[in-house]
Amino acid sequence: MCGVGLVARLDARACHETIARALTVLANLEHRGAAGADADTGDGAGILLQLPDAFLRASVPWELPRPGRYGVGVCFLPQLGRRRAELEQLLEETVAAEGQVVLGWRDVPVRPGEAGRQAGLFAPVIRQLFVGAADDVDDALALERKLYVIRRLAERAAGPELVLPSFSARTLVYKGMLSAPQLGRYFPDLTDERFASALALVHSRFSTNTFPSWELAHPYRVVAHNGEINTLRGNVNWIRARESQLASDLFGDDLRKVLPVIRPGGSDTAMFDNVLELLTLAGRSLPHALMMMMPEAYAGRDVSEDLRGFYRFHECLTEAWDGPAAMAFTDGTVIGATLDRNGLRPGRWLETADGWVVLASESGVLDIPADQVVRKGRLQPGRLFLVDLAQGRIVPDDEAKAEVAGRKPYGAWFDGGHVRLADLPPAQPRPLGQPLRRLQLAFGYTQEDMKVMLAPLAANGEEAVGSMGNDTPLAVLSDRRPLLYSYFKQLFAQVTNPPIDPIREAVVMSKQSLVGSERNLLEETPEHARQLVIDNPILRDEELERLRAVDSDVFRARTIDFTWPVSDGAAGIEDALERMCVDADEALAAGVNVLVLSDRDVGPERVAMPSLLAVSAIHHHLVRAGTRLQAGLVVESGEPRSVQSVAVLIGYGAAAVNPYVMLATVRELVDADDAVERAIAAVSKGLLKTISKMGISTLSSYCGAQVFEAVGLSAGLVDRHFTGTPSRIGGIGLAELAEGALARHARAYPERADELLPVVGLYAWRRDGEHHQWNPETIALLQHAVRGGGRPTYEQFAALVNDDSARRSTLRGLLRFREREPIPLDDVEPAAEIVKRFSTGAMSLGSLSREAHETLATAMNRIGGRSNTGEGGEDPDRFGDERRSKIKQVASGRFGVNIDYLVNADELQIKMAQGAKPGEGGQLPGHKVDRYIASIRFTTPGVGLISPPPHHDIYSIEDLKQLIYDLRCANPHARVSVKLVSEVGVGTIAAGVAKCNADHILISGHDGGTGASPISSILHAGVPWEIGLAETQQTLVLNDLRSRVWVQTDGQLKTGRDVVIAALLGADEMGFATAPLIATGCVMMRACHLNTCPVGVATQDPELRKRFRGKPEHVIEYFFHVAEDVREIMASLGVRRFDDLVGRVDLLEPDAALSHWQARGLDLTHLLRAPDVPDGTPLRRMEPQASPLEGALDWQLIEVDGGTFPVRNVDRAVGGLLSHHVTKHGLRERRQYELHGSAGQSFGAWLAQGLELTLVGDANDYVGKGLSGGVLAIRPPGAATFRAEENVIVGNTVLYGATAGRAYIRGLAGERFAVRNSGALAVVEGVGDHGCEYMTGGRVVVLGPTGRNFAAGMSGGIAFVLDLDPAACNRQSVDLEALEPADEEEVQALLREHAERTGSPVAASVLGDWDAARFTKVMPHDLKAVLDLPLSAGGIGFVTRESEEAVA
Amino acid sequence: MGRIGAFKKVARLEAPERDPRDRTRDMREFVGTLPLTELREQAARCMECGVPFCHSGCPLGNLIPDWNDLVYRDNWREAIDQLHRTNNFPELTGRLCPAPCEAACVLEIQEGDAVAIKQVERAIIDRAWDEGWVVPQPAERLTGRHVAVVGAGPSGLACAQQLARAGERVVVYERDEAAGGLVRFGVPEFKIEKRLVERRVDQLRAEGVAFRFGVDVTSVDELDGYDAIVLAVGARVPRDLPVPGRELPGVHFAMQYLYDRQRGGGAISAAGKHVVVIGGGDTGADCVGHAHREQAASVTQIELVGEPPAARSDELTPWPAWPMKLRTSYALKEGGERDFAISTTRLSGDGRVEQIHWQQNTGRPPFELVPGTEEVRRAELVLLAMGFVGPEPGLVEQAGDGVFVTGDARRGQSLIVWAIAEGRATARAVREWLDARDASDSIAAARHGEYTPAR
DSSP, X not given: OOEEEEEEETTOOOBHHHHHHHHHHHHTTGGGSOBOSSTTOBSOEEEEEEOOHHHHHHHSSSOOOOTTSEEXXXXXXXXXXXXXXXXXXXXXXXXXXXTOEEEEEEEXXXXXXXXXXXXXHHOOEEEEEEEXXXXXXXXXXXXXXXXXXXHHHHHHHHGGGOEEEEEESSEEEEEESOOHHHHHHHOGGGGOTTOOBSEEEEEEOOOSSSOOOSTTSSOOSSEEEEEOOTTHHHHHHHHHHHGGGXXXXXXXXXXXXXXXXXXXXXXXXXXXXXXXXXXXXXXXXHHHHHHHHSOOOGGGSOOOHHHHHHHHHHHTTOOOOOSOEEEEEEOSSEEEEEEOTTOOSOOEEEEETTSEEEEESSTTSSOOOGGGEEEXXXXXXXXXXXXXXXXXXXXXXXXXXXXXXXXXXXXHHHHHHOEEGGGSOOOOOOXXXXXXXXXXXXXXXXXXXXXXXXXXXXXXXXXXXXXXXXXXXXXXXXXXXXXXXXXXXXXXXXXXXXXXXXXXXGGGOBOOEEESOOOOTTOOOGGGGOOEEESSSBOOHHHHHHHHHOBSSSOBEEEEEOEEEGGGOTTHHHHHXXXXXXXXXXXXXTXXXXXXXXXXXXXXXXXXXXXXXXXXXXHHHHHHHTOGGGOEEEEEOSXXXXXXXXXXXXXXXXXXXXXXXXXXXXXXXXXXXXXXXXXXXXXXXXXXHHHHHTTOOBHHHHTTOOOEEXXXXXXXXXXXXXXXXXXXXXXXXXXXXXXXXXXXXXXXXXXXXXXXXXXXXXXSOOTTSSOOSSOHHHHHHHHHIIIIIHHHHHHHHHHHHHHHIIIIIOSGGGEEEOOOOOOOGGGSOOHHHHGGGEEEEEOOBTTBOHHHHHHHHHHHHHHTOXXXXXXXXXXXXXXXXXXXXXXXXXXXXXXXOSHHHHHTOSEEEEEOOOTTSXXXXXXXXXXXXXXXXXXXXXXXXXXXXXXXXXXXXXXXXXXHHHHHHHHHHHOTTSEEEEEEEOOTTHHHHHHHHHHTTOSEEEEEOTTOOOSSEEHHHHHHBSOOHHHHHHHHHHHHHHTTOGGGOEEEEESSOOSHHHHHHHHHHTOSEEEESHHHHHHHTOOOOOOGGGTXXXXXXXXOOHHHHTTOXXXXXXXXXXXXXXXXXXXXXHHHHTOOXXXXXXXXXXXXXXXXXXXXXXXTTBOOTTTTOOXXXXXXXXXXXXXXXXXXXXXXXXXXXXXXXXXXXXXXXXXXXXXXXXXXXXXXXXXXXXXEEEEEEEEOSSTTTTOBTTEEEEEEEEEOTTTXXXXXXXXXXXXXXXXXXXXXXXXXXXXXXXXXXXXXXXXXXXXXXXXXXXXXXXXXXXXXXXXXXXXXXXXXXXXXXXXXXXXXXXXXXXXXXXXXXXXXXXXXXXXXXXXEEOOOHHHHHHHHHHHHHHHHHHOOHHHHHHHHTOOGGGEEEEEEHHHHHHHHSOTTTOTTOOOOHHHHHHHO | OOSTTHHHHSOOOOOOBOOHHHHTTSOSOOBOOOOHHHHHHHHXXXXXXXXXXXXXXXXXXXXXXXXXXXXXXXXXXXHHHHHHHHOSOHHHHHHHOOOHHHHHOGGGGSTTOOOOHHHHHHHHHHHHHHHTOOOOOOOSSOOSOEEEEEOOSHHHHHHHHHHHHTTOEEEEEESSSSXXXXXXXXXXXXXXXXXXXXXXXXXXXXXXXXXXXXXXXXXXXXXXXXXXXXXXXOOOEEOOOOSTTTTSTTEEEHHHHHHHHHTTOOSSOOTTSEEEEEOOSHHHHHHHHHHHHTXXXXXXXXXXXXXXXSSOOTTTSOTTSOOOOOOOOHHHHTSOEEESSEEEEEEEOSSSOOEEEEEEBOSSTTOOBOTTOOEEEEOSEEEEOOXXXXXXXXXXXXXXXXXXXXTHHHHOSOOHHHHHHHHHHHHHHHHHHHHHHHHHHHHHHHHTTOOOOOO
């Protein structure tokens, strides 16, 4: 999260100006941090600098040893005097016990009045402990180690009360729960002229995954970080597992004293810091340690042999810490920063003529005259930016890495040590040994598994796609004993970090996995490389046998059986688990390093336990025993058969999986030689998709990372065998799992051999199958209720739904209303008021037919509710009438999002995730993109549309804050909503969103609908809204943020009862999607993705659209039935106003009459917990957010028709409000503005037709976001001495979602230039990685380098690149061609304007010395195919808007 | 899932029928089947709905989308497995069921467009018999328990088959001389050839079911020694017409006529006569059909209720409900007249029935007569096809612990699919009851120390 910056002097001279400048940088990053409920309390700010020896000497009354012979511990101590004294004594004793000398204490002066109210409540007493080195401490590093040991000992002994932000002879940290500008004011030391350093690291925090505190402010001892570590849980587990092996000559016996390495309770950064600190103190250089922990995606890059060897060797030592990260670091001698492999955080640097280096999240944080700048640049994915004060220079990435990589023959060590699976001697695959059908039955295979899941895998190499939501019960409520896998819900990235696109950005993904024993992390020897390398974690039978057969001094495998005798009954599972653990211990003791967990012994007499239980139980047992790293775990099981099952196995510790029954089934199902290959490819692809949802890009980091939430498992089971997994509603235990296994077994080994597979009906309703809330009865009743049946039929419908819900479907079904004194129905607020709280779900025009979409919108407008455009834009014809959707969605594809769309909204909704497929982007297949749909989305008819998994302008929470700001500029009158999906931690995220200035938060259930999504996502990601809503309400109320935001929820809401429960759990408003759709005629075909909807709801086929029979009246009638239903419940509860329902959890209780779920151990008290807050704390939205737009530069621009203005990095979204103004008032005339300076983020966002901004200076990220017809020109000042074309002038993600207009950029741009551009024309002089990604329209001319993965997923528009390196281009969807004469004209025209507007010498020289052959035309296949179609073809049933209107 | 979008391009085809003028000259089946290639195209129209209303509309819960898809993919072998999974006698339903599944088909929202489910069903089972895929499935192990089933109609047979396959010893008692109940004796040969019924009965025999024909069980006491008894005796008491002249010779219940035709005739004949069939349902139609084949002089079918709407009414019977609408039976396509909203007031004749007297009514309950609409028609054979009021008294009252009632005897006159569904459900109930009984016996026995677990 947050803003980060560093300032250093290359001459290494300590001075106060460094600190002053750093504080200025910090103040200019304030907008990236956050404030809590009281606006004065910041989330955190801090500074890390060199120990200011002169200042300290002057500040303490005693004599200090010479520099390097003493250290300073910064101590956060409790306010309470007695406890403080104890802790101080503890520290002193520890220092003494470690043989060092306590020199004395210094009180750090503070100005308490400068901190916010809440911050003040928790403020520690800050004192500095001075420690002198004992004589036997040889050197500075030895002293650092001693200080580290002292710190760890004291921390361990004292517990969480004692916080030691730094304890070093080299560096000092000042930080706190402060805002950026408060930092310098709070600590007078920082403004003391004597306070000097040659370097400084600063940070302003926006906390999202933990709550703000003094301790968790950055910097830590070594790093400050902007981003999030997604693999944290796995990393922490692995570090814990490694502890027993740690040994270091440098530390000797002291090493034991620092364990555990990771201090509990820290944030992801704190934990990263803990590990990095150990690695460096144990002898590795800072760059070396960072390269281990955050390796670049070297596989797809042209790196030296040495470096490749370095990375491969170190993969044998540790998995990566993966996630979006700009990690700034210093040890007091070097300072620098690095970026995650994906480059998902920004970082801009410059070097001045007088020897300063400044790096920050943004450009322009210090005012430096253009003629002083020697060069500028940006952080790049996986690259190291390193300033070495000893050498007095910036060390280039290549050089720094070469130095580290060349230190040892890592490549040779790796080559000599590792063994590839393919190199092992071939082995004979083991036959099944019994009929396949029996095994299928024993492992609970169903007919649907075969047909819906496996057949597409084998036939197409693709995971099956489904549509509409999930209306089946949670696993724990199902009567069909679902497999253990389905109790685990995938976590996914939203807001705090971005999901990744594993297809279009395959360059960063890796599915390699390593098996073997790991060695001491603190050493490096050739033996460390003794690992078995597995390229794909899904093993064929033959590969498994190869593995099983290894038996040498290096690799030794042993198979551990996880079946148990049927005759032992359910109780046998306990003994079996115990026996397995013993077997594993023995095997490890005997030197085994490959453990194959197998259920091959399943048969008439033996039953298999869930494979996930087996692997996780062993994994956690070995972690506890400290032996986990001695062996890799491989699973050989008949049970896994889907992406989810394999993902969970790996997530809980398996390095590889051999799903032998699945593979045999595939061979039988599809008679093709490559069926197995395809199935494996499909599952691995799905696996990458699953890990990328969480923002994780390497499988080895996913292994054991446990990024799942358990829903419906008992605490006992989870604590023991799935340690650390969140599980909030209790549920079943071992006994029930065993009974399930036995029941399946009984089905497999019955009296008759020809048993058919069970049908089940999970994906499609079947009469004797899994329960579906939407079934023939409920659908027909709802439709009949709004077509003449009226209230009585609705009541039948509601009774059926509520009753079903109670029996077997939903968590809310398990709750009931408390008995209360009723009031007369007439006293209750009228239905016409209640329906205003209802909205329809975000279903795009494109996924829905025009008729269905307009019917919903019309209905909602007539009742004063809201409909949602979904991610597909809106026909401008609808802006003025009752077909207009009040909610305009802004999703990652930005389809149809331009200034007109934004201005015509009452609510702007940022979709962070969608219940049916959180962490994934949507897709609209080409056959649904007819001319009408394409015209509204600004794309090409017939070309399929991909929404990227992340918003490319939201990689972190401060980015969300920025987008909210941008949207406010585009439409200051609309409320801004953020849509989240329910998962563990969503409450914390919601609190962050509230601090981002959103007005409205939607907590969406996991069961919501979709037009198309992989089935594993529909079923296995996210949790019910009841859990997420309760968590959100509790968190917001507890932090006093609830009063500022509306909270809405959605997810399979159907009846008045659902609405009231949602309100009681904390929702002001409710969203409905499937139910109103059914009212219009949807029959849950689940064929939305096929364009064959036979009722004309979800299709663009003109013939089928004629079949649509829905009317707004149907929808209106449905909502009024629901509202009347609500009123009756309100009357029975004695509540008059809906407002008085919101948050009243005390009116709910678990329904004790329902015994089935209690029997399964469910415990809902968590949901019904009322936050412990003073009476009168608001439970619902009471007041608006403060407007952030005051003081925006645009107010000045609006006043005049043009002119020249200075601009700074704090001036964000320049042109946004102006665009709103001209669009709103229909002003179309040309207005030209010239701006001087460094523009803040989102420069020129949504710039409207007629507006022209010329920026003389540079700009940050998101330039020209959603450009809507305006013209941007950016060039360096005339005084600049550096060459523009070699320096970065604009940041990342320029022209994201631009729809029209032109942009001329003289200089280099960052990553993802013109991502999802659908119409803008642009010229730029070089771009970073992923240029023109997902582009669907427009033209881009690049006059310089392109980074890698250029044109990934590009389906429309054309790019012209000068001197293109074809290897840098992702050619999956584009061809590289020569220019045609018409192209030449086009390019020349663009270059002329570029030269004219920016004075670019590059353009001038290219034009002057024209050589068309130097250009490459990057042409999407899809676009070409469509252009090549004869006009008469019309194969997709194109209908133009005009002709359609003629018909209408 | 069929062929995507096929329903838009391929039109629904009805089953081929022999020319009505031809077919009345013999007794052979008149409904044929489309060529298999055409049928696969018809099956391709199925969209495998997420919520298959057909499957819900079918009382048996036939896995219609599943086997449609298998047929489309030319996998007939697996299709019959899936069809048999829910339906013991698809050759009966494939011919005789009015197909509520088709009325509930999602394509039928656009009326008349439903997937030709019934034809596909029939084709699957016919092909399965032809290929020799339908073979006895005797239980591998017997439970040692004995069950008596009274009545060899579709529900009794389905129940018997399910029980036998699960290892129970089953004996079926039937008062007629052959198995099949109304399907065997009520439904004309030209709708279903009786060899098909026999073929099925042979399969049951091979699975261990024993038949006792010509035995009229009147009390469960006669069935001593069985662990359980199932009464599948149908709902065979016909609704009568209490009008003057009812007693005249030449006035018969439809079932009497149909049974007689099925047994070779002799007792009641329509040949050369003016025939009036009272009642507009399927039984009435079958009477009409037989009368045509006997070369009746004229055939008239009258119906008490008024003429239904020509198309489905969204107010009265919205999709997916079974639509009340005007349907013309196969028999009326072969000739004859029909009229609606007719109340018979009197039958008259000299020693035999010769005339029928009727009057128009209001078409809906209470069917008040419309003055001035009196009419007299020639009627030398009057057949009463007005449905059934319930099971014959005697046996069904004896239901109780271990004595189960199933089929029409339980739910009243209904469709064959319901009969089969009932039989299957009852077989499950019988097994559960027996298992529970045996379990409690063993528990009781165990308490007395006499029981050793099997394992």
